Amino acid sequence: MQNNPKSIIAIVPAAGIGSRMGADKPKQYLMLGQQSILAHTLDVLLSHTDISQVIVALHPQDQHFKQLPQATHPKLSLVIGGGERADSVLAALDYALAINPQAWVLVHDAARPCLRHEDINKLIGSVEQHPQGAILAAPVRDTMKRSDASGQITSTVDRALLWHALTPQFFPITSLHRNLSQALAAKVSITDEASAMEWAGVRPGLVNGRVDNIKVTHPDDLQLAALFISQAQQ
Numbered sequence: 352m353q354n355n356p357k358s359i360i361a362i363v364p365a366a367g368i369g370s371r372m373g374a375d376k377p378k379q380y381l382m383l384g385q386q387s388i389l390a391h392t393l394d395v396l397l398s399h400t401d402i403s404q405v406i407v408a409l410h411p412q413d414q415h416f417k418q419l420p421q422a423t424h425p426k427l428s429l430v431i432g433g434g435e436r437a438d439s440v441l442a443a444l445d446y447a448l449a450i451n452p453q454a455w456v457l458v459h460d461a462a463r464p465c466l467r468h469e470d471i472n473k474l475i476g477s478v479e480q481h482p483q484g485a486i487l488a489a490p491v492r493d494t495m496k497r498s499d500a501s502g503q504i505t506s507t508v509d510r511a512l513l514w515h516a517l518t519p520q521f522f523p524i525t526s527l528h529r530n531l532s533q534a535l536a537a538k539v540s541i542t543d544e545a546s547a548m549e550w551a552g553v554r555p556g557l558v559n560g561r562v563d564n565i566k567v568t569h570p571d572d573l574q575l576a577a578l579f580i581s582q583a584q585q
């Protein structure tokens with residue numbers, strides 16, 4: 352069965368609690384300008400004409416999502432996420448597979464609200480060069496050090512071939528569902544979709560993405576994300 356990269360379903364893992372943010376609510380519901388982080392992220396995905404469906408994985412006790420203006424969008428579907436990000440992605444993949452097993456999925460963190468259509472288009476457009484899938488990524492710019500447990504430098508790592516993995520990450524739904532399911536069953540540590548594909552022997556492509564596509568993780572990321580979003584709206 353040939354997957355069809357022209358049929359695209361977005362998956363948004365949004366079931367985290369934002370412990371590193373230390374806020375009074377999950378970080379995806381913190382405000383950036385006029386709306387929440389998750390609302391910004393959903394606006395970008397819901398407005399992209401190549402994306403037919405957006406599946407959001409929510410925490411089982413989520414009480415915020417239903418207040419979002421985007422909550423009633425016809426393209427949106429909801430699933431209950433899991434204990435780790437990868438479990439939430441797999442729950443959404445189960446749902447998406449039932450909708451259209453020939454689709455490709457674009458998995459994007461709720462916590463990355465600064466994504467732009469130009470990067471989505473670059474990633475979708477990479478499918479001929481990377482028929483097994485690809486991810487947005489940014490080449491490392493700084494000198495990279497490895498440390499010991501006490502925080503002392505043990506070595507300098509060659510940065511020539513090092514990249515920051517970003518999202519979206521774009522794969523055929525059938526191979527991602529199979530490889531992620533098997534990797535999790537094998538208790539492999541999976542922090543992004545590409546690592547599950549790599550575990551299965553796939554070599555995903557790297558597509559150069561904007562460095563302002565940051566993941567809002569710590570409190571000092573909020574001001575930067577707000578600046579990037581205001582720039583995108585100019």
Ligand SMILES: Nc1ccn([C@@H]2O[C@H](COP(=O)(O)OP(=O)(O)OP(=O)(O)O)[C@@H](O)[C@H]2O)c(=O)n1
Pocket residue numbers: 363364365366367368369370371372378379408432433434435436437439440460461462463566567568
């Ligand atoms: N069980 C989980 C954990 C995380 N995520 C989502 O995965 C994305 C990236 O995860 P991260 O930035 O680590 O978010 P949190 O897990 O919420 O943050 P923390 O690790 O600080 O708790 C976020 O959009 C988060 O909502 C998820 O859907 N399900």
Ligand SMILES: C[C@](O)(CO)[C@H](O)COP(=O)(O)O
Pocket residue numbers: 436460515516517518542543544566
């Ligand atoms: C998927 C990801 O954003 C790629 O860099 C990252 O792995 C998520 O890590 P987190 O610890 O779940 O935020």
